[in-house]
Amino acid sequence: MTTLTPGHGPQRTTGSTPTHGGPALPQEIRLVTEVPGPRSRELAARRTAAVSAAVGSSMPFFAHAAGGGVVVDVDGNSYADLGSGIAVTTVGNSAPAVVQAVTEQAARFTHTCFMITPYDSYVELAERLAELTPGDxxxxxxxxxxxxxxxxxxxxxARAHTGRQAVVVFDHAYHGRTNLTMAMTAKNMPYKNGFGPFAPEVYRAPLSYPFRDGLDGPTAAARAIAVMDKQVGAANLAAIVVEPVQGEGGFIVPAPGFLPAIAAWARENGVVFVADEVQTGLARTGAWFASALEGVEPDLVTIAKGVAGGLPLSAVTGRAEVLDAPVTGGLGGTYGGNPLATAAALAVLRTVEEDGLLARARQIEELLFRRLRALADRDPRVGDVRGRGAMVAVELVAPGTTEPDAALAKKVATEAARRGVVVLTCGTDGNVLRFLPPLSIDDALLEQAFDVLDGVFASA
Incomplete structure (x- = not known):
């Protein structure tokens, strides 16, 4: 069966996926209006009047439903979702087990605050994460x-455990938008611009960036360690915080051996090694946590995004003696470990195991690399193809150089959305296209999406 879509010829219809409380969503790219459609344009006008202009959106349309590997907008257009809400809907949007768990929990209670009246799902989730994070x-x-x-x-x-203050992060890092994490984030625009002054005692070391520095892992690690030793001093250093695969920084995969060498130096010097697995964690890279792919056992792991199927939840999991260092009452928050979110997280973990999603992430990696390497062979503007699992990117450059081409990345992402594919940009220079499909997406829809992207590149 084919579905005619305005301006883009026949599109294959693949399977369908059920969504809670409604009909199945066909797993296909299907455009029935221009993009954005009239309803999305109406909502955009209302948004302009009511929502801060400082809150941006990558896509020009408004979502109505999502599931499997598609997002359907308010005008009825169906898009291949290669973004997963920035790596959040890893098990799929409105995954049945997550919906059921949240519904059942909401019927019992939506909040008590764990710091006031604790509940079992918080404890059970802590037990499960202790099992799944690297390290025995x-x-x-x-x-x-x-x-x-x-x-x-x-x-x-880390500061409470070590009695030290300094923190080392890396070039191109992204760690968040709070005052401290803005200081830890490398990219000024739009994350830091005009928001200072920032928290002190944050230092930056050079990351391994194989496409640009050409260094092997141990050599790149020695360079970073020299900077830490000379500019900070191990005796002053509480923590090293690093993304095993950088997210917003450009999906940079350090050269093999880089992370183990940094972790070993931290261990030798009593420095807490923190793996920021907010984007890489929970099956995204084909392992529960990307640190394990390098044989690294972090002292602390930070977890969020994909852990709760779209509900707001994050965690710090790690060595018991380190987690116990702050005074009682020193950690917490009114909504931290909300019962709806912890119930959702337990359902996510079950779904990953029961649906074989670690293996599925590795299958998606094979498909993405096959399509993107074929594109790179045809198009010299694709300078590098990199990533792990369902976390893969291409870096776009001027042909024959490493000069970033941010304009091309923006143009491709914009045109892809117009043709029915959600793809996000990233990178310090804005010249990286990142692919983060949900692990529930099927191969036929992925192939269809990359057929569209091939056409976008050919016309760009």
């Missing part, structure tokens, strides 16, 4: 609401 040692967790909040609390915990 006693672990504990504390729960919060956002990735930035988890990172900020990891720094608090």
């Amino acid at each position: 040692f006693a672990k504990k967790s504390a729960f919060f609401t956002s990735g930035a909040e988890a990172v900020e609390n990891a720094v608090k915990i």
Whole structure:
């Protein structure tokens, strides 16, 4: 069966996926109006009048439903979702097990505040994360609401444990939008511009960036360690915070050996090694946590995004003695570990296991690399293809150089949306296209989406 879509010829119809309380969503790209359609344009006008102009959106349309690998807008257009709400809907949007768990929990109670009246799902989730995070040692967790909040609390915990103040982060890092995590984030625009002054005692070291520095992992690590030793001093350093695969910074995968060398140096010097797995965690890279792919056992892991199927939840999980360092009452928050979110998270973990989503992430990696490497062979503007699992990107450059081409990345993402594919940009220079499909997406829809992207590149 084919569905004619305005301006784009025949589009394949694939399977369908059920959504809670409504009909199945066909897993296809299907455009029935221009993009954005009239209803989206009407809502955009209302938004302009009511919502801060400082809150941006990548897509020009308004969502109505989502599931499997598609998002359907308020005008009835169906898009292939290669963004997952920035790596949040890893198990799929409105995944049945998550919807059921949240519905049942909401019928019991929506909130008591764990700091007032605790509940079992918080404890059970802490037990599960202790099992799943890398390292065979006693672990504990504390729960919060956002990735930035988890990172900020990891720094608090490390400072309490070590009695030191300094924190080292890396070039191109993104850690959040709170005052401390803005200081830790490398990119000024739009995350930091005009929002200072920022928290002190944050230092930056060079990351391994194989496409640009050409260094092997141990050499790149030695360079970073030299900076930490000379500019900070191990005796002053509470924590090293690093993304095993950088997210907003451009999906940069450090060269093999870089992360183990940094972790070993931290361990030798009593520095808390924090893996920021907000974007890489919970099956996204084909492992429960990306640190395990390098054999690294972090002292602390920060977790958010994909953990609760779209509900606001984050965690710091790690060595029990480190988590216990702050005074009683020193960690927490009114909504931290909300019962709806912890119930959702437990359903997410079950879904990953029961649906074989670790293996599915690796299958998606094979498909993405096949399509993107074929594109790179045809188009010299694709300078690098990189990533792990269902977290893959292309860096766009002027042909024959490493000069970033942000304009091309923006043009491709904009035109892809017009043709029915959600794809996001990232990178310090804005020249990286990132692909974060939900693990519930099927191969036929992925192939269809990349057929569209091939056409976008050919016309760009």
